[in-house]
Every structure is written in C-alpha cells, then in structure tokens.
Amino acid sequence: MMLPRLMCAGLVLGCSLASPLARAARDDAAAAEDDDNEGEKRQSDAATSFQRIEERKPRAGTPLIDQKLFPMGGRFELTGIFDYSFNDKYVDHLGGSGAAAFHLFDWLAFEGFGGYLLGGETGIIGNVRADGSSAKRANEGQECFDDANGGNGACEPQLPDMWMTTWFAGGDIQWSPIYGKISAVSELDLNFQLYALAGAGAEGITRYLNTGGFDGSQVRFSGNYGLGVRLIPWKWVALRAELRNYNGLNPNVEEHNANDEDACTSGYTLVVGADKQCFPDISTNTMFQVGLSLLL
Amino acid sequence: MKKLLLFATLTTMAPAVSAADEEEKDASGEEAASTDEDKGGDEEASDAPADAPADASAEVPATTTEETIFVVQGKPFLVAGKFELSPQLAQSVNDSFTSHTGLIASGLYHLKENVAFELTGGVFAWWDVGGPRLGGRDSELTVELREKESLAPERVKLYQFPGFLAADAQWSPLYGKVSVHDLALGQFNLYLSVGAGAFAMQLESLTQNGVQKSYVELPSPIGVPVTLATSFGGGLRFYFTDWLGVRIEVRDYVLPLSVRESDVADAEGPSFDVTNLVLGQAGVSFIF
Numbered sequence: 001m002m003l004p005r006l007m008c009a010g011l012v013l014g015c016s017l018a019s020p021l022a023r024a025a026r027d028d029a030a031a032a033e034d035d036d037n038e039g040e041k042r043q044s045d046a047a048t049s050f051q052r053i054e055e056r057k058p059r060a061g062t063p064l065i066d067q068k069l070f071p072m073g074g075r076f077e078l079t080g081i082f083d084y085s086f087n088d089k090y091v092d093h094l095g096g097s098g099a100a101a102f103h104l105f106d107w108l109a110f111e112g113f114g115g116y117l118l119g120g121e122t123g124i125i126g127n128v129r130a131d132g133s134s135a136k137r138a139n140e141g142q143e144c145f146d147d148a149n150g151g152n153g154a155c156e157p158q159l160p161d162m163w164m165t166t167w168f169a170g171g172d173i174q175w176s177p178i179y180g181k182i183s184a185v186s187e188l189d190l191n192f193q194l195y196a197l198a199g200a201g202a203e204g205i206t207r208y209l210n211t212g213g214f215d216g217s218q219v220r221f222s223g224n225y226g227l228g229v230r231l232i233p234w235k236w237v238a239l240r241a242e243l244r245n246y247n248g249l250n251p252n253v254e255e256h257n258a259n260d261e262d263a264c265t266s267g268y269t270l271v272v273g274a275d276k277q278c279f280p281d282i283s284t285n286t287m288f289q290v291g292l293s294l295l296l
Numbered sequence: 297m298k299k300l301l302l303f304a305t306l307t308t309m310a311p312a313v314s315a316a317d318e319e320e321k322d323a324s325g326e327e328a329a330s331t332d333e334d335k336g337g338d339e340e341a342s343d344a345p346a347d348a349p350a351d352a353s354a355e356v357p358a359t360t361t362e363e364t365i366f367v368v369q370g371k372p373f374l375v376a377g378k379f380e381l382s383p384q385l386a387q388s389v390n391d392s393f394t395s396h397t398g399l400i401a402s403g404l405y406h407l408k409e410n411v412a413f414e415l416t417g418g419v420f421a422w423w424d425v426g427g428p429r430l431g432g433r434d435s436e437l438t439v440e441l442r443e444k445e446s447l448a449p450e451r452v453k454l455y456q457f458p459g460f461l462a463a464d465a466q467w468s469p470l471y472g473k474v475s476v477h478d479l480a481l482g483q484f485n486l487y488l489s490v491g492a493g494a495f496a497m498q499l500e501s502l503t504q505n506g507v508q509k510s511y512v513e514l515p516s517p518i519g520v521p522v523t524l525a526t527s528f529g530g531g532l533r534f535y536f537t538d539w540l541g542v543r544i545e546v547r548d549y550v551l552p553l554s555v556r557e558s559d560v561a562d563a564e565g566p567s568f569d570v571t572n573l574v575l576g577q578a579g580v581s582f583i584f
Contacts (some may be wrong), residue, residue: 268444270443
C-alpha cells in the first residue's frame with residue numbers, strides 16, 4: 001500500500017518540477033530563435049531603412065524648408081576672390097580681390113571690395129596693330145590723330161574699349177531673395193543663397209601703345225551689377241561664384257580723320273544705317289569671380 | 297487514489313496552460329504591435345487610405361520603424377509622366393563676330409522625375425534701320441573692326457541663323473528647395489542636356505546699302521540652307537506650383553560651317569569653321 005502512494009507522490013513531484021523546466025528550456029530555445037529573428041530583422045532593417053522611397057509625397061503640413069540652417073543676418077563675411085574676365089572684346093583681365101560684407105538681414109548685405117587686375121590685349125588687337133588701317137597710316141606716313149593741330153600724331157587703333165583696368169575698389173548692395181538647399185549625394189546638407197548685386201566704385205586704367213609702353217594711368221568711375229550664388233556648406237565657410245559687369249566711361253577715342261574727331265570729341269564715331277553718329281566709349285568688363293568666404 | 301491522480305494531472309497541466317496563455321498573449325500583442333507599425337508606416341510612407349481594411353494593411357510588408365531623414369525631404373511637385381511647355385527668350389552670350397537674339401519654344405515629356413526628352417524650335421530676329429527681320433546680326437566688334445580699321449574676319453565666321461529645330465535628352469542629377477524671401481516656396485532641379493538639331497543659315501553679302509540687308513544665295517537641296525548641329529548644356533528649373541515654373545539655361549550648339557567659292561558668289565576664298573553658338577535662355581514653364 002505504501003509503494004503505490006510513494007510512486008504517485010514521486011510522479012506528481014516529477015511532473016510538477018519537469019513542466020516548468022521544460023517550459024524554461026522551450027523559452028530559452030524560443031528566446032534564442034527570437035534573437036536570431038531579431039538579428040535577421042536588424043539586418044533586414046539595415047538593408048531597407050536607408051533605401052530611398054521613390055518620390056513620396058511629404059506628410060501634410062511639412063514645411064518645404066523648416067528653417068535656415070545657416071542664417072546670415074547680422075554676420076560679417078570676409079572673402080578672397082579670383083577674378084577672370086570673359087567674353088572679352090579687345091582687352092582681357094586676370095586678377096585677385098578681397099571683399100568685406102556685413103549682412104544686415106538674411107536677404108540684404110552691404111559689401112566693400114578692392115583688388116588688382118593684370119590686363120592684356122586679345123589676339124584680335126594683335127591683328128589690328130599689324131594690319132589695321134591705323135597701322136597702314138603709320139607705315140605710309142599719313143597723318144594720324146591731331147597731327148595737323150600739333151597733336152601727338154599717334155596712330156593708335158581707332159577702337160573703343162581699349163583701356164585696361166589695373167586696380168578697382170568700390171561697394172555694392174546685395175539682395176538675396178532666394179535661400180535654398182540642395183540634395184547633393186543625398187546626405188550632404190548644402191545650403192545656398194542666390195543674390196543680385198549693384199554698386200559703384202573707381203578703377204585705375206591704362207592702355208598699351210604702339211610704342212610698346214603704357215599710357216599714363218587714369219581713374220574712371222564705374223558702376224557694377226551682377227548675379228551670384230553663395231554656397232554655405234558649413235557655418236563658418238561659404239563659396240561664392242559671381243558674374244559681375246563693370247561699366248565705366250573711357251577717355252576719348254583718338255580718331256585719325258580730323259572731321260570725325262571734331263564731330264565727336266568725347267567718344268567715337270560709327271556709321272549706323274546711312275548716318276555717322278557719335279557714341280561715348282563705355283567700357284564693358286564682364287568678370288567671373290570665384291571666392292572663398294569666412295563667415296563671422 | 298482518484299483524488300491523487302486528479303491533483304497530479306492538474307498540477308502537471310497548470311504550467312502548460314499558463315504558458316499557452318502567455319504565448320497567445322504574446323502573439324496577439326505582437327500582432328497588435330505589428331498592425332500598428334504597419335499602419336503607422338503606411339501613413340508615413342505611402343498615404344494609404346485610413347479606411348483600408350485591417351487585413352489589407354496587414355498584408356502590406358512592413359518597411360521599417362526607422363525613418364531616414366534626407367537633406368531635402370520629399371518633392372512637393374512631381375513631374376514624372378507630365379508634359380511641359382516652355383516659351384523662352386534667348387540671347388547668344390559668346391558673341392565674337394555675330395550676335396543672336398530670339399524666341400524659343402520647348403516641349404518636354406518627363407519620362408521620370410530626373411529624365412526628360414525635349415523638342416525645341418526657335419527663331420532669331422533683330423530690328424535695325426531697315427526694320428524687323430529674321431536672323432542674327434554682326435556684333436559690335438565686327439562693325440567696329442570693319443568701319444574703323446577696315447578689317448573683317450573670315451567669311452565663315454559671319455554666318456547668321458534665322459531659326460532652328462532641335463531635340464535633346466535631359467538628366468537632373470541635383471534637386472533642391474528654395475524659399476523666395478520666406479514668402480514663396482518652390483523646388484528646383486539642375487539638369488544637363490545633350491542633343492542634336494538643324495539650323496537655318498544666312499550670309500550677308502559683302503556689299504550692303506546700309507539700310508536693307510542683302511544676303512548671299514546659298515545652295516540647299518531642301519529650299520532652305522541648313523546645317524546640322526549637336527548641342528549640350530545645362531540649366532535650372534524652378535517649380536513654384538504644380539503647373540508653373542521658370543527655367544534658365546545655357547546651351548552650346550556646335551555647328552560645322554563652310555564657305556566654298558563654288559557655293560558663295562562673292563567668296564574671296566574657302567573658309568571652314570566649327571562654330572559654338574552659346575545661348576543663354578530664360579523662360580517660363582507650364583506643366584500639364
């Protein structure tokens with residue numbers, strides 16, 4: 001009688017103990033399986049979470065540009081600039097300049113600038129000095145500019161816009177109505193401003209002479225206007241690229257025909273249609289300017 | 297004995313039942329969580345209808361709970377599969393010996409967000425002392441050299457172009473967003489283009505009366521003298537609504553040109569050139 005009772009008690013105790021142990025073992029196995037699944041899920045997430053969702057629409061209420069990452073208002077900007085003229089007619093330029101600007105607002109800045117340029121004549125002027133009518137006059141001993149009136153008799157080319165800039169300084173106002181950001185290689189946060197500018201200044205000018213030297217340096221006042229983009233990859237640094245046009249009034253073009261010179265003492269004559277007209281010699285110097293800015 | 301067996305049975309099964317309950321609870325909890333994630337993910341990623349059946353949303357594969365924030369989040373105006381019509385003003389910007397000003401009309405089909413095909417037609421015209429006329433004009437440099445220094449470039453450099461037809465493919469590697477004075481918001485993309493086309497040609501006679509332009513009669517098998525061209529360029533397109541935008545572009549048309557004594561009556565000798573006609577273009581875009 002005692003033996004069956006002991007067997008039953010042992011069975012109960014064994015089952016009672018074995019059941020939680022078995023469950024614990026199963027739980028461990030399940031946990032290990034879960035871990036494996038979790039690992040796989042993480043790998044899967046890693047593979048999918050950075051996949052671009054094609055051109056999805058933004059969530060309702062998402063502003064296009066949440067905030068300006070690099071606001072410019074109230075900041076100073078110091079810039080070193082490389083200057084290169086392009087679309088040159090008779091003279092070209094290469095040089096460097098510096099600029100200091102204060103951004104009154106995000107969209108408005110005042111700037112002062114100054115620099116030096118190295119000028120030269122384009123290849124066309126080489127042909128003019130060799131084969132133009134002015135050169136022929138000189139070679140044939142004919143009268144040239146103001147010869148009859150005791151002038152210098154120089155047979156310089158009778159062309160406008162022959163003066164080169166040696167130095168320039170001035171100021172401008174920059175208006176930046178557009179602020180944006182670019183998705184460049186998806187993760188690089190590249191902010192930028194597009195701006196228009198207008199200003200005025202002074203330039204030192206000179207020109208080559210047939211004798212091989214330079215004419216006396218003069219100063220002309222000029223206006224400038226242009227468009228630019230300011231890329232702001234970091235808070236303290238910006239890259240600038242500008243197209244800027246400098247216009248100024250040049251000295252009189254020395255015409256070799258006394259009648260033409262008399263009719264146009266501050267400029268040059270040109271036949272338009274059937275009439276000869278007098279035009280002021282307004283220089284057009286289009287510069288491509290690239291700069292690196294320090295933002296304070 | 298029966299009581300003892302019943303006790304043993306209940307004692308044995310109790311943990312198993314408890315475990316089954318917990319498993320069911322876990323499973324249902326995971327399912328609920330999974331459903332919530334799917335729903336949330338759908339709302340974030342694909343704007344699924346809110347009244348979609350739960351089963352349907354459960355079938356959508358879960359993307360991820362982790363959201364990547366891109367530099368530029370989402371495009372407000374999508375153009376893939378849409379047409380774009382764009383009238384533009386054009387001005388040659390590398391004027392050496394001739395200059396061109398005109399109107400251009402472009403029709404685009406956006407195959408994808410960043411790929412488009414374009415057909416372009418344009419006419420160049422000028423208004424001078426003889427009145428309005430089609431074609432380009434001599435640049436200031438050409439006029440000044442001719443009048444003041446009795447010099448002229450090679451004849452082939454004086455070709456003018458009354459109009460052209462071209463086609464090109466465009467690819468947009470960059471896009472971004474802009475805020476105009478914090479008042480208007482828009483998006484833009486930078487695109488590159490490559491294509492080909494044909495330009496009508498004209499060549500001024502050496503002798504002019506100063507008022508009405510006269511031109512050399514050029515040979516042509518189709519009635520209009522033309523030359524083929526290839527083009528490449530780049531530009532920016534700004535979209536401020538889903539139907540209106542502006543675009544600016546610079547495009548270089550490369551044209552092989554020649555003046556043969558057999559073709560041009562007043563030619564002083566043969567001349568050949570590969571001309572780059574670089575046009576700066578600006579206009580508006582209508583998307584539909």
